[in-house]
Amino acid sequence: MTDTKAAGSDTLAVSLFSEIFMADQLARNRLSKVLPKGMELSHFSVLNHLASLQDPKTPAQLAQTFSLTKGAMTNTLSRLEWAGHIHVTPDWNDARRKQVTISPAGRSARDAAVAAIAPVISEIVTTIGQDKVRASLPVLRELRLRLAQED
Structure with missing residues (x-):
């Protein structure tokens, strides 16, 4: 690859990640403002993930899923349990x-958060256009999967 092509590729990569x-x-800023009182985006993310699962997860598995330290998770x-x-x-198989x-209260809190953020994200998708958003999903999904491979 020539230096000019490499520089163009670097510029494209930097522009992509900057965006x-x-x-x-x-x-994050926009959604944090509309979440129910007391709920943080990290709380919603964990509740949303747990709501989609059938089986329990360990704290270590959740930390890995969210690319967080065990301490951060x-x-x-702790905050979600307190609430x-x-x-x-x-774990009865490994003490x-x-x-x-x-919990049922967690599902209700997650549902309330979804109801609060849905109008915000729906408006953005409508403004951009569903076709454009749909077309961007495969690229974003592949980017996410490739970044996850590095961990």
Whole structure:
């Protein structure tokens, strides 16, 4: 590859990630403002993930899923447990581990959060156009999967 092509590729990559980082920051700020009182985006993310699962997860599995340290995940889980949104129970097959499941109150809190953020994200998708958003999903999904391979 020539230096000119390499420089163009580098510029494209930097532009792509700059847009992703800025969109992420703006989305987090916008959604944080409309979440139910007391709920943080990290709480919603964990509740949303747990709501989609059939089986319990360990704190370590959740930390890995969200690319967080075990300590950071423990902090989030402690707050969710205190609020009654999750159940943390012993793993009866391995007493050294714990299992995390969403509680009925957690499902209600997650549903309230979805109801609060849905109009915001729906408006953005409508403004951009569903076809454009649909077309961007395969690229974003592949980007996510390739980044996950590095961990």
